Amino acid sequence: MKSLARPWPEASPSLLAPVAEHADLRAVVRQILDDHASHEKVRVSAESPLGYAPELWKLLNQEMSLSALAVPEARGGLGYGLRELGVVLEECGRALVCEPVLASAVLGVQSLLRAPEGVAEELLQPAVRGDVVVTMAPLEPGHVDAVAVGGDGWAVHGRLPRVLQGGAADAVMLLAGTEAGPALFAVDLRDAPVRREELTTIDLRRRQAALIFEGASAALLVPPERAHEATAVLHDLARASLACEHVGVVDRMLSMTLDHVSQRHQFGRPLGSFQVIKHRLADMLVDLERSRSAARYAASVWTDDPKGASLAADVAAAVCTEATLRATADAVQLHGGIAFTWEHEAHYYVRRALGDEPLFGDARGARARIAEQVGV
């Protein structure tokens, strides 16, 4: 029986101190995205057959070593953590880019790192360089089964209904049932007998595909006896990472709306001089600061202690999911008719908020886990 978590953050405040290196990192990413990921450019990339711009993906990996950022130096990375990757994710959420940053640089790479050194290195090394795109399927049992095929080889059968960037990925990490229980596997999709069905999604900037396996070979990353723990750690990672992206979305909604109400005049006054509008923006600021606190804390705790970050990650998920839904809806409302048009960028953010809500579990689910952890 796990002991109950106390219902408050227990790490030292210094964990949340402003770091000059993070500000520098943010400035570099923002500059790259300002130059290469304007709304129009991202719209074109998102509508391309691949669903993202390989040039920008390459640039982020070459200039920023994005996929290597949170990888230990011993495994070919830069040795930073989710704290730093979180800064990049915030900026990606802000610009709403469609490159597989969350899927590959965060979830794919980190799930590969759950395996002992030497396992699936042929995937990890190019993934850390950003040369291949790797992804992680939702870690739910019941979709795929794995059977041993001699030596240490495995073959997988089944259908993963929704995989982030499943259409473009070179490899997928998944949970598959074995005789001893679910275990974590890697499947190299490049020459495997796999069918991919690109799906129609409400979020126009985050592709998903169904993957159908009929005996594709798989590498065992984490055996059944340790899979439960690895799955929990990766779930917390997923929620904390998504929360970081959401901070960027809320930040963008606030600055976009602030610009609009400062410029637009009605009744002979700037919209932003009406108290009813000001208070809505103040509420958005409160939501932004709540989201920032929760997401940055979760990313920091996961960095230092991936097994002890559940409560922080669930708090971040609950807070940021709802803040994102509110901020995107309020941004549309405060812009008025212009934001209801297809041409305006607001609906991409609304779609992101809607698409993300069930992605790793909604706010209600996060609160159910919080209740369990604190013993109510």
Added chain:
Amino acid sequence: MSKTTLPDMDTFVAEARAWLASVATPRATRAWGVGSDSVAVFENWTAEQEHAETDRIRAYEQAKFDAGWGALDWPEEHGGQDLPVSYVLAFRREEAAFDVPRRTEMFSVTQQLVAPAVAQWGTAEQRDRYVRAMLRADLIACQLFSETEAGSDLAAVRTRAVQRDDRWVLTGHKVWTSGARVADIGVAVCRTDPGAPKHAGLTVFLVPMDSSGITVRPVRQMTGGASFNEVYLDEVELPDDYRLGPVGKGWNVALTVLSAERLDSGNLGLPNADRAVELARHLGRPLDALERDRVADLVTRSYVQRLAGMRVAAALGAGKEPGPEASVGKLLATDTMARTSEVARMLLGPELTVDSGRWGTWAWTEHVLGAPGYRIAGGTDEIQHNILAERVLGLPKEPQA
């Protein structure tokens, strides 16, 4: 922050802990079902109780000051240690783990709001007379700010101060004054020039509360108790050296007092939120899904309020000005308090509305009926929204009527 070499933080914390252990016992976790079940937002004390509590806290504050742990971030001339505010926060964290007298609002008003205003606006003689005495809690101050016709619009005060010979004569009526019965000095915002535009005609005075012409009457509030007072000033005569700051600059002096509030609202509402989670754990029946969801929601809110406080502390500790996370503090606190009420109502049902005599049930009426007061006190939630919109986001002010 004028010290060139700062004490090592770990050593500082260890020494603070050692001193605290010499004057108090570690705070025990409150056991459920025994002892006080009070969750009052506003204390309801008789005058005698308020004097006794104030004296008890004062004795601790004086011992703390004399041992060098009070006024940590004040210059040495006022009896301080010249340390950055991060040391104050570190000391408070340690202090929270000990069973020391919990400072009432009067003490933070005196030490955090009024003393800095006197240090900034006072004459050399006033600084000598008041600042150290306030930091050591020898003198307690209260705010004579609000009036029935001047709430959020503080500059509309009508209490007059007129010059007669070499003295000022103050006449008016102040409301919502905490601690007026125990305060030595009232900081009064008065109108000295009725002809000037409203913000320009104000002056601040330091009024000895035992002056002739002062009458203090408790105000009975929504909870049924009396935690505030109204103060009548009837021809109260003061020499000119009780004036704080220049004549006509009272608005600026008042703003100095009001703007110093942000460090202290950080923990507001958190003990009762934790208590509501304890209530959910000890209810004696399983919670339904909706109740669990609301309790977990309260956990997320108090958790994030604490994180915001940690961010402020971390920024100050790193020698930086905190960002907007400091300005949202009061709204986070009143939100936590409102959600706590929601949880208490949901979990207790009729036990909240009809006194069953059972421990830890009816006591929550003090929270549910008291919490609305904090949305009004210390700058209403609406004024806080204006401050965020105008000062943080830079939106234009409402056109003046």
